[in-house]
Amino acid sequence: MLQFGRATSVAAWLFVAAGCTTTSAPIALEEMGSFHVGGRDVTISGRAVKEIVFSPGGVPAKVDPNGVYAVEQMYVQYFIPADRRGKVPLLLWHGGGLTGVSYETTPDGREGWLNWFLKKGWSVYNSDAVERGRSGWAMYPDIFPGEPVFLTKANPFERFRIGEGPGSWERKAVLPGNQFPMDAYDQFVKQAVPRWTTTDKPTIAAYTALVDKVCPCVIVVHSQAGLFGARVAEARPDKVKALVMVEPANGGSDGAKLRDVPVLAVYGDYIERDARWPKMRSIGYRYFDTIRQAGGSVDVVNLPQVGIRGNSHMVMMDRNSDQVAALIQKWLEEKGLYQ
């Protein structure tokens, strides 16, 4: 992937060590690692014992499905930069049907927001929500109510304001000026994972456990995680120093709790011409009003209104993702969260 020789690397490091980090420089980490947080034990009984051959030609093992299962835990990977400039860690919470991969390398191979904020000097905690990705998932309907939802390749194209809405996939009709890297659309859909619509409660519990473990912090949420971020910040307003809501699909339930938590909401382009997003944004707006009525502060940025055009729902993957990251960074600096 890279062709730098060792001499070049050492020179680069002397440069970095002198405090000259830029976002194109290498990444200097004090620490990196991962953990699972939250979850509970559930007992299953009354099932037949199975005999399973785990590897072809291998030795059969008796597997007793009765017993205690660890479920609803959440996976978190963290990166602590050597030169920390964010005053608190930044938590990245992805949207529905996806995982923390949303914030890693973009589908077209550019550095994503994880690297961007890390290189700016933020400690970054990137998680997979309960039942997504490395968090694992549990038996259904025994433990998770209902069935998982799988998305066709057409679905995000038509629903995430990349294409021109229902029916546009067949015509590959991209919204004019769209910033989503369509050449890498196939790479994007490989990131999708099945999801339930019945797991909000354990998901909020696990995110709350994460906040209790690693905060004070800033939380950046996307789409489905709008609800999770708002609810968890309402439950832990002392620990959430700022909440950045990127295209939130929903808000919280008691905005007054956020009167001391500054909120930034960012929306992309094409909302007015979409069938669902005007109402989804209005749900957000109503929530923000309840925060403001309690004396809180919410800044709403509709990107086209500040001259940033063409953003789909997947803002952190769009070709101008760095530009939007810089907008969030500037807001965090204004809130005194960066040194």
Add this chain to the structure above:
Amino acid sequence: MLQFGRATSVAAWLFVAAGCTTTSAPIALEEMGSFHVGGRDVTISGRAVKEIVFSPGGVPAKVDPNGVYAVEQMYVQYFIPADRRGKVPLLLWHGGGLTGVSYETTPDGREGWLNWFLKKGWSVYNSDAVERGRSGWAMYPDIFPGEPVFLTKANPFERFRIGEGPGSWERKAVLPGNQFPMDAYDQFVKQAVPRWTTTDKPTIAAYTALVDKVCPCVIVVHSQAGLFGARVAEARPDKVKALVMVEPANGGSDGAKLRDVPVLAVYGDYIERDARWPKMRSIGYRYFDTIRQAGGSVDVVNLPQVGIRGNSHMVMMDRNSDQVAALIQKWLEEKGLYQ
């Protein structure tokens, strides 16, 4: 997580930049990122369209389950050190029912093999096998044949040579002298994910695609991935410069193909007293014989025979995981793969 000030960090970096890296030093990365590799498109038809509310109180969306799905892709995260000393990248392939998290922070919070080899100067590619973790999973039985297997908390304890075999979980009877960090056992089982036993073929296809993308390389496999590593190395013997098999549950099908691929096999303790592992190891031994008969080289290390005692099946998580990593490192150096 850390308390070093900025001045300390800069000093640490000058130290690192001078080439003084040790495994307790920070991590200097030239690059880090992720991608999905492999997979195929599958068309599903004849299903009813559903209306789904993805977020409570949100706007219902029509979801058409008919159409094309991206399935059987594999997630890979990579870390390229600034000071590369491994001559080729190191690929880490985890065992069954787990994900790449196996190689990250150990359940008891120590640095795992990912960090260990990275700090030694290896470029490391850590993946989640097809249908595990961030690779996502597909509808069953429509796309994946059969049902997923879920493991109780008791199962790995009794089957991975941590406890004294079947029935030992209830008594919490740990094998005497066991190196597995039992105080963190609950943390370990949170890493488990459902798995199929019917997906070897697409898994091998995705691993082969990974090898075609990033190798020449060294591949380190664990348990179920013994089969994957052996099969993929047989298919790409020119690209696999060494194969390290840690407690392989199985071998390949044509060992003669590995006559130019040096192999190291590492087995832990307690095998003789286990009900299944003597036969599983003998499957490995028979495979190694086919490699040797073709003129190839296989080094087998039964850890107790070199004075390293108490290892469970989860060698990379055991309290002496660094010691085993060092043994693998020494072997790789002897094979001329390190500078």
